[in-house]
Amino acid sequence: MYIILVYDIGEKRVGKMLKLCRQYLNWIQNSVFEGEITEVKLKELISRARKFMKEEDDSLIIFKSREQKWLEKEIIGQDKNDLDTFI
Amino acid sequence: MYIILVYDIGEKRVGKMLKLCRQYLNWIQNSVFEGEITEVKLKELISRARKFMKEEDDSLIIFKSREQKWLEKEIIGQDKNDLDTFI
Numbered sequence: 001m002y003i004i005l006v007y008d009i010g011e012k013r014v015g016k017m018l019k020l021c022r023q024y025l026n027w028i029q030n031s032v033f034e035g036e037i038t039e040v041k042l043k044e045l046i047s048r049a050r051k052f053m054k055e056e057d058d059s060l061i062i063f064k065s066r067e068q069k070w071l072e073k074e075i076i077g078q079d080k081n082d083l084d085t086f087i
Numbered sequence: 088m089y090i091i092l093v094y095d096i097g098e099k100r101v102g103k104m105l106k107l108c109r110q111y112l113n114w115i116q117n118s119v120f121e122g123e124i125t126e127v128k129l130k131e132l133i134s135r136a137r138k139f140m141k142e143e144d145d146s147l148i149i150f151k152s153r154e155q156k157w158l159e160k161e162i163i164g165q166d167k168n169d170l171d172t173f174i
Contacts, residue, residue: 004091004150008117008165029146030095031117046163053164059116060163063091063150070157076133076147077140080095 002068003042005033007049009058016052017060020045028081036068089155090129092120094136096145103139104147107132115168123155 005025009017014031021027024045025035037045042062049060065071092112096104101118108114111132112122124132129149136147152158 006093006116006119008119029093029148032093032095032119032148050163055164057165059165061116061119062161062163064159064161065152065157070152072151074149074151076137076149077142078095078144078146080146 001039001042002036002065002071003034004063004071005060007031007058007060009060010054013052013054013058017049020048026081030080088126088129089123089152089158090121091150091152091158092147094118094145094147096147097141100139100141100145104136107135113168 003025005021007017007021008031017031018027021033024037024041025033028034042064046060046062053060090112092108094104094108095118104118105114108120111124111128112120115121129151133147133149140147
C-alpha cells in the first residue's frame with residue numbers, strides 16, 4: 001500500500017519522529033513523508049511512534065491508498081526532496 | 088476530485104497561505120488541508136498562491152485522488168480538526 005504521512009508534534013519530539021519515519025518512508029517536505037509500506041510495517045511504525053508521542057498534543061495522520069497510481073502528485077515551488085538527497 | 092494539500096512556506100507568508108487555503112479546503116493539521124475541489128478551483132488556488140510564494144524557498148505539494156473513497160485516513164493522537172471548529 002502507498003501512504004502519505006503527516007505529523008504535527010511537539011518540538012522536543014520532532015527529531016525522534018523524523019528519524020523513525022525515515023526508516024520506513026521517503027521524506028518529501030517539512031513534516032510530510034510518503035512511500036510504499038506493508039500493513040505490518042505501518043503498524044510497527046505507529047506503535048513505535050505512540051511510545052514517544054504525547055497523544056493530547058501530538059498528531060499523526062496517515063492517508064492510505066491501495067495503489068500509488070490512484071494518487072497524482074503535483075509540486076509547486078521547491079521540490080525539497082531533490083535537495084534532501086544532497087544533504 | 089479530492090485533494091490533500093501540504094505547504095512548507097516562509098514564516099512571513101504562512102498567514103497568507105493559510106487564509107487562501109481555508110477558502111477552498113478544510114484544514115486538518117499544521118500545514119495540511121484536504122477537501123473536494125474542482126480542477127478549475129484548484130488552478131485558481133495555485134495561481135493565487137504563486138503570486139506570493141517564493142518559488143526558490145517555498146513549496147506546495149498537492150496529492151490528487153479522483154475519489155475520496157480511494158483514500159483511507161487514520162488519525163493517531165489529536166484530531167486537530169475537531170478543535171479547529173471551536174476556535
